Amino acid sequence: MPWQTKPVKMTDVFTIGVPHRNYVQRPELEKRLIHEAERKDAIVCVSGPSKAGKSVLVKKILPKLKIIGGQIDLSMADLWPHLCRRLGISLSSKNTSSQSSAFGTNTGPLSANMRASSATEKQFDLDPKSAFLNYVRETGGIIIDDFHYFSRDAQAALLQAFKEMLLEANVVIVIIITHYGQDQPALAERDLTGRVKYVRLPDWSMQELVEILKEGFAALNLRAAPEESEALVSIAFGSPLIVQELGSSACRRADVQERVRKPTDMTLSKPEQLIKDAIKEGTIAGDAPTFLKLIVGRNPTRERTPYVIDGQRGDVYFLIFYALKQAFPLTTGIPFEDLVKWIRDHATADGGEKPPQGAQIDSALKGLRKTSEEIVEEAQKNNKSRELPIEYEGAEGTRTLIVNDPFLKIFVKYANWEEGYRQLGRAK
Numbered sequence: 001m002p003w004q005t006k007p008v009k010m011t012d013v014f015t016i017g018v019p020h021r022n023y024v025q026r027p028e029l030e031k032r033l034i035h036e037a038e039r040k041d042a043i044v045c046v047s048g049p050s051k052a053g054k055s056v057l058v059k060k061i062l063p064k065l066k067i068i069g070g071q072i073d074l075s076m077a078d079l080w081p082h083l084c085r086r087l088g089i090s091l092s093s094k095n096t097s098s099q100s101s102a103f104g105t106n107t108g109p110l111s112a113n114m115r116a117s118s119a120t121e122k123q124f125d126l127d128p129k130s131a132f133l134n135y136v137r138e139t140g141g142i143i144i145d146d147f148h149y150f151s152r153d154a155q156a157a158l159l160q161a162f163k164e165m166l167l168e169a170n171v172v173i174v175i176i177i178t179h180y181g182q183d184q185p186a187l188a189e190r191d192l193t194g195r196v197k198y199v200r201l202p203d204w205s206m207q208e209l210v211e212i213l214k215e216g217f218a219a220l221n222l223r224a225a226p227e228e229s230e231a232l233v234s235i236a237f238g239s240p241l242i243v244q245e246l247g248s249s250a251c252r253r254a255d256v257q258e259r260v261r262k263p264t265d266m267t268l269s270k271p272e273q274l275i276k277d278a279i280k281e282g283t284i285a286g287d288a289p290t291f292l293k294l295i296v297g298r299n300p301t302r303e304r305t306p307y308v309i310d311g312q313r314g315d316v317y318f319l320i321f322y323a324l325k326q327a328f329p330l331t332t333g334i335p336f337e338d339l340v341k342w343i344r345d346h347a348t349a350d351g352g353e354k355p356p357q358g359a360q361i362d363s364a365l366k367g368l369r370k371t372s373e374e375i376v377e378e379a380q381k382n383n384k385s386r387e388l389p390i391e392y393e394g395a396e397g398t399r400t401l402i403v404n405d406p407f408l409k410i411f412v413k414y415a416n417w418e419e420g421y422r423q424l425g426r427a428k
Helices: 027-039 054-061 076-087 128-139 152-166 206-219 225-234 240-253 271-281 287-296 316-327 336-346 358-381 404-413 416-421
Strands: 043-048 067-069 092-107 110-125 141-145 172-178 196-202 222-224 264-266 307-308 313-314 347-349 390-393 399-401
Touching: 027 043, 027 054, 027 196, 043 054, 043 152, 043 336, 054 141, 054 172, 054 416, 067 076, 076 128, 076 152, 092 416, 128 141, 152 172, 172 336, 206 225, 206 240, 206 404, 222 225, 225 240, 225 271, 240 271, 240 404, 264 358, 271 404, 287 316, 287 404, 307 316, 313 316, 313 416, 316 358, 316 404, 316 416, 336 347, 336 358, 358 390, 390 416, 399 404
Parallel strands: 043 172, 043 196, 067 141, 141 172, 222 264
Antiparallel strands: 092 110, 307 313, 307 347, 390 399
């Protein structure tokens, strides 16, 4: 039987890992990262929006370096032991010492001086900070994803240790952060001036995102009309990861599991229906229980004031997400005052009373921020990396709500979460 290559699988093309068949190069960005990494004289900070391809870029350029994630609830006492555990670094070492004694024996005509030795084995614990830094030296560097999740003190300790290491070791140090809100790392410390080089990911262009689809379809011997590809990509909130998922969903809808033998045209019409169907199947924004946890809000068993908006009944959390769905594009931060105005213009208390006050909405938004932190903590306990779904920060007059997670944006805009809210008993 003649040798045959295995057919290209759809799941090997459209992937949320590091893509190989439809990786779209961004030459200037890649050159900048390579340049800064090869210098080995500063900490390289790669920043960009959530799900924008930061980790994929770094893994593609620096495939040999180990990558670990930041931890949101880590104490300073456990910082270095935690890093060692994540990298599998043993903190126990054995030391063997020998004691010898000389003695003579006579065995007939032969005599010899023989030396007997007894070995003593001692086990001791290594200093976790030294063990971690030695590992970085020996492997040539480290990548820390979600660096902003470490506490401010932990960030400062890591940055100081890396700064000292760069003075005497030939290593590559890369930290990855999502640039939002008040969780920015302690990179502005005075003694780090000149020791941090920034590589910021620019927004993905429509052409680049369409290229992900085009190259992925080509690998499967498929073709799609450019205008239909653009329409599909336009609802991806600028995220290459969402585009990968949309390509996968389009292939499943067309029952394409692997590369087809003959060139085949793909139909990408009705992109919003495609994404709604994918949500129902759980293939896009599949973390519905977690997203509903946000929408239901904190302390869901507590009695809350019911409101009515467009004929639907719900509490203040419902009003917030309904406003996000109906009135805001979610591509930028939403000023608190704009959100409050829209809600107060459209909602009334059940029975025709006044809509919620700004203080009530502010309290709910702070609750959403807290729930977001708990979601991240829960993911990290299971060794999973996750961005804060929602950020709410700023002083009086500058308060801003930011929806970070593109999958949450998809869920808010296109899922029938109102029904899930009602099923959970939060509305009648």
